[in-house]
Amino acid sequence: xxxxxxxxxxxxxxxxxxxxxxxxxxxxxxxxxxxxxxxxxxxxxxxxxxxxxxxxxxxxxxxxxxxxxxxxxxxxxxxxxxxxxxxxxxxxxxxxxxxxxxxxxxxxxxxxxxxxxxxxxxxxxxxxxxxxxxxxxxxxxxxxxxxxxxxxxxxxxxxxxxxxxxxxxxxxxxxxxxxxxxxxxxxxxxxxxxxxxxxxxxxxxxxxxxxxxxxxxxxxxxxxxxxxxxxxxxxxxxxxxxxxxxxxxxxxxxxxxxxxxxxxxxxxxxxxxxxxxxxxxxxxxxxxxxxxxxxxxxxxxxxxxxxxxxxxxxxxxxxxxxxxxxxxxxxxxxxxxxxxxxxxxxxxxxxxxxxxxxxxxxxxxxxxxxxxxxxxxxxxxxxxxxxxxxxxxxxxxxxxxxxxxxxxxxxxxxxxxxxxxxxxxxxxxxxxxxxxxxxxxxxxxxxxxxxxxxxxxxxxxxxxxxxxxxxxxxxxxxxxxxxxxxxxxxxxxxxxxxxxxxxxxxxxxxxxxxxxxxxxxxxxxxxxxxxxxxxxxxxxxxxxxxxxxxxxxxxxxxxxxxxxxxxxxxxxxxxxxxxxxxxxxxxxxxxxxxxxxxxxxxxxxxxxxxxxxxxxxxxxxxxxxxxxxxxxxxxxxxxxxxxxxxxxxxxxxxxxxxxxxxxxxxxxxxxxxxxxxxxxxxxxxxxxxxxxxxxxxxxxxxxxxxxxxxxxxxxxxxxxxxxxxxxxxxxxxxxxxxxxxxxxxxxxxxxxxxxxxxxxxxxxxxxxxxxxxxxxxxxxxxxxxxxxxxxxxxxxxxxxxxxxxxxxxxxxxxxxxxxxxxxxxxxxxxx
Ligand SMILES: *Cc1c(COP(=O)(O)O)cnc(C)c1O
Numbered sequence: 162x163x164x165x166x167x168x169x170x171x172x173x174x175x176x177x178x179x180x181x182x183x184x185x186x187x188x189x190x191x192x193x194x195x196x197x198x199x200x201x202x203x204x205x206x207x208x209x210x211x212x213x214x215x216x217x218x219x220x221x222x223x224x225x226x227x228x229x230x231x232x233x234x235x236x237x238x239x240x241x242x243x244x245x246x247x248x249x250x251x252x253x254x255x256x257x258x259x260x261x262x263x264x265x266x267x268x269x270x271x272x273x274x275x276x277x278x279x280x281x282x283x284x285x286x287x288x289x290x291x292x293x294x295x296x297x298x299x300x301x302x303x304x305x306x307x308x309x310x311x312x313x314x315x316x317x318x319x320x321x322x323x324x325x326x327x328x329x330x331x332x333x334x335x336x337x338x339x340x341x342x343x344x345x346x347x348x349x350x351x352x353x354x355x356x357x358x359x360x361x362x363x364x365x366x367x368x369x370x371x372x373x374x375x376x377x378x379x380x381x382x383x384x385x386x387x388x389x390x391x392x393x394x395x396x397x398x399x400x401x402x403x404x405x406x407x408x409x410x411x412x413x414x415x416x417x418x419x420x421x422x423x424x425x426x427x428x429x430x431x432x433x434x435x436x437x438x439x440x441x442x443x444x445x446x447x448x449x450x451x452x453x454x455x456x457x458x459x460x461x462x463x464x465x466x467x468x469x470x471x472x473x474x475x476x477x478x479x480x481x482x483x484x485x486x487x488x489x490x491x492x493x494x495x496x497x498x499x500x501x502x503x504x505x506x507x508x509x510x511x512x513x514x515x516x517x518x519x520x521x522x523x524x525x526x527x528x529x530x531x532x533x534x535x536x537x538x539x540x541x542x543x544x545x546x547x548x549x550x551x552x553x554x555x556x557x558x559x560x561x562x563x564x565x566x567x568x569x570x571x572x573x574x575x576x577x578x579x580x581x582x583x584x585x586x587x588x589x590x591x592x593x594x595x596x597x598x599x600x601x602x603x604x605x606x607x608x609x610x611x612x613x614x615x616x617x618x619x620x621x622x623x624x625x626x627x628x629x630x631x632x633x634x635x636x637x638x639x640x641x642x643x644x645x646x647x648x649x650x651x652x653x654x655x656x657x658x659x660x661x662x663x664x665x666x667x668x669x670x671x672x673x674x675x676x677x678x679x680x681x682x683x684x685x686x687x688x689x690x691x692x693x694x695x696x697x698x699x700x701x702x703x704x705x706x707x708x709x710x711x712x713x714x715x716x717x718x719x720x721x722x723x724x725x726x727x728x729x730x731x732x733x734x735x736x737x738x739x740x741x742x743x744x745x746x747x748x749x750x751x752x753x754x755x756x757x758x759x760x761x762x763x764x765x766x767x768x769x770x771x772x773x774x775x776x777x778x779x780x781x782x783x784x785x786x787x788x789x790x791x792x793x794x795x796x797x798x799x800x801x802x803x804x805x806x807x808x809x810x811x812x813x814x815x816x817x818x819x820x821x822x823x824x825x826x827x828x829x830x831x832x833x834x835x836x837x838x839x840x841x842x843x844x845x846x847x848x849x850x851x852x853x854x855x856x857x858x859x860x861x862x863x864x865x866x867x868x869x870x871x872x873x874x875x876x877x878x879x880x881x882x883x884x885x886x887x888x889x890x891x892x893x894x895x896x897x898x899x900x901x902x903x904x905x906x907x908x909x910x911x912x913x914x915x916x917x918x919x920x921x922x923x924x925x926x927x928x929x930x931x932x933x934x935x936x937x938x939x940x941x942x943x944x945x946x947x948x949x950x951x952x953x954x955x956x957x958x959x960x961x962x963x964x965x966x967x968x969x970x971x972x973x974x975x976x977x978x979x980x981x982x983x984x985x986x987x988x989x990x991x992x
Pocket of ligand 1: 299814
């Protein structure tokens with residue numbers, strides 16, 4: 162590549178390199194000392210006596226020494242300079258592993274690798290020892306994780322707030338083709354990155370009686386009798402900025418029994434029993450992450466988790482704020498609270514409670530502060546995913562919070578009625594409490610100053626359908642913030658060879674800090690030597706995935722075949738079923754049409770189904786049945802292989818995304834709010850095969866149209882129109898489309914086993930996500946992919962175009978937009 166760089170750059174680089182190597186040697190020396198010392202302190206043994214896990218823990222503890230000074234300095238700077246702080250509330254943070262990402266952000270990964278080398282230890286093997294922090298289901302939780310990484314990278318004072326689940330998302334095993342769920346006991350060997358802060362514990366109150374009492378001076382005072390008190394103990398995780406000194410905090414709350422609980426003296430048997438019940442209850446609050454993705458689960462424990470984390474979070478923010486000596490009246494100028502989906506929406510009422518009951522502010526002022534502090538991100542247009550709680554459940558559990566929501570709603574509806582006199586339908590549509598339910602999205606909108614969707618098309622659909630009445634009522638608060646992913650984890654970390662190729666090609670590492678500069682690669686998308694290198698790197702990643710599959714699936718896949726990958730939660734709207742039906746169709750062609758020219762393709766699936774989601778689990782069973790049949794049919798001669806990768810999660814994703822030639826993004830148009838997997842694939846050079854849904858629309862725009870992606874299927878408008886008119890008939894489709902009928906019949910004719918429920922779902926339950934309707938277009942799209950893949954030069958060019966234009970999908974860009982347009986915060990330099 163050196164021929165592509167100017168002479169000046171080379172000279173400068175040489176000088177930099179020399180200087181860097183002196184600094185580098187010093188860094189290595191320091192690291193080595195600390196590493197050996199740390200090992201001796203932690204284990205009291207020689208390095209060569211340690212297990213791999215002990216080595217991992219030693220490396221993590223060494224890294225922490227490079228983090229802690231800056232963590233202290235960051236907190237001190239924020240407090241002294243009274244900088245505005247952002248708190249990102251999310252019931253999920255799908256962090257994955259942290260060692261590699263921390264070393265990259267600290268800028269010491271290479272030095273650590275060489276130090277370990279000197280002891281004949283392999284850094285990459287220590288990475289494998291770290292359990293994934295799987296505190297999330299999928300996209301929503303991973304978004305939160307990318308966001309805190311980007312906030313720290315951009316020196317923004319932004320922190321995360323969530324729950325320290327004792328068990329993360331279940332581990333998925335495939336046994337006889339079926340998903341089996343195993344508890345994810347991720348804390349069993351401890352979590353190296355957390356710091357327990359018992360002195361910062363917070364009381365969270367449930368149950369009891371709340372009412373207003375008239376005082377002698379005529380004022381009203383809140384009385385809250387017999388609450389059950391749960392102690393929230395924070396576990397702080399440092400979030401390291403990229404090559405800056407910023408270290409922010411992810412605060413995870415753990416539920417524990419109240420401080421004075423251990424006093425067992427002088428209790429009756431009945432009192433002892435009550436105490437035991439209390440302990441059992443408290444310990445269950447933060448035990449499990451709910452394994453549901455994109456569906457609303459109305460279970461009471463979920464509401465308890467939501468209030469537990471939100472109350473603890475908001476209380477600790479106010480306490481910290483006051484301790485820094487700031488004026489409560491200026492709260493909204495110094496604090497931004499962001500709520501990721503509706504799970505923390507109760508923050509609106511909790512902040513009001515604190516300001517009114519504890520800080521004794523008047524309602525009007527407290528309301529202004531609350532609305533100016535809080536902003537909300539919506540993640541779905543699907544009505545079944547919108548949270549609403551029965552008043553009969555909500556009120557007894559959170560009596561004071563319910564009173565406050567009731568009062569918020571009373572005042573809100575007064576305004577609504579003034580705006581729309583004699584228009585009770587509007588009042589119903591805008592009411593927070595309606596038909597015996599508390600609507601959390603409505604609370605979040607009324608109690609905040611901003612509502613955003615997560616991709617352009619999603620925000621538009623919110624405005625025209627799901628939240629139309631609110632949009633009409635207050636259009637100014639609606640805005641779009643297209644999602645993003647951290648390119649540090651998903652490109653630099655997951656695909657180091659591609660990182661090196663990009664840097665040497667454009668002759669600068671500036672894109673690490675300014676990912677939009679990836680567009681400099683556009684000058685090389687027709688450069689044959691560059692494309693040849695790109696092709697080699699893709700092959701390397703495919704070999705790595707093939708090795709993973711060999712080890713875990715005991716199966717050979719050919720890295721020279723096309724890797725067509727769909728990894729994400731298993732969900733009807735994501736249409737994994739359409740993908741596998743199409744594989745069944747190709748298999749049918751191979752068996753019945755000798756002239757069929759099948760491009761050798763490896764179809765790779767991965768993803769977890771919610772444990773109670775029958776259709777999703779049947780889809781997994783079908784994928785595995787199809788794999789079993791096709792992979793073992795000599796007639797196929799390896800032209801198709803089907804693989805289901807067990808237990809898909811962040812760390813497996815780091816192996817999978819970079820290995821794809823084709824990225825399957827085939828959700829029913831209008832259903833996928835944004836998607837972020839699509840961005841990870843794109844950034845690693847896969848070609849998108851997708852519908853015009855979520856961020857796919859913007860990916861297509863970014864690559865300049867259909868030449869560098871393959872788009873098919875119904876448009877969102879058409880889908881929404883079918884729903885509105887009820888004119889779609891899957892039965893008619895089945896009867897008139899021979900290709901569809903042939904494939905669907907194979908669900909029950911014994912070719913792969915019996916999948917009656919999937920057949921019924923498609924044919925008799927009217928195929929709610931238009932799989933049959935889109936099937937022909939999907940098959941045509943696959944033919945187009947095969948046609949393009951056979952032209953290696955143009956394929957690699959498309960791959961390069963995708964990488965070159967993926968910069969805007971870095972979460973650094975997303976976070977900049979949130980910071981300037983919603984939070985009004987500026988970077989703070991930590992010196
Ligand atoms: C990115 C990511 C997702 C989200 O994928 P989508 O394709 O956007 O649904 C889910 N799970 C994991 C582990 C991820 O890394």
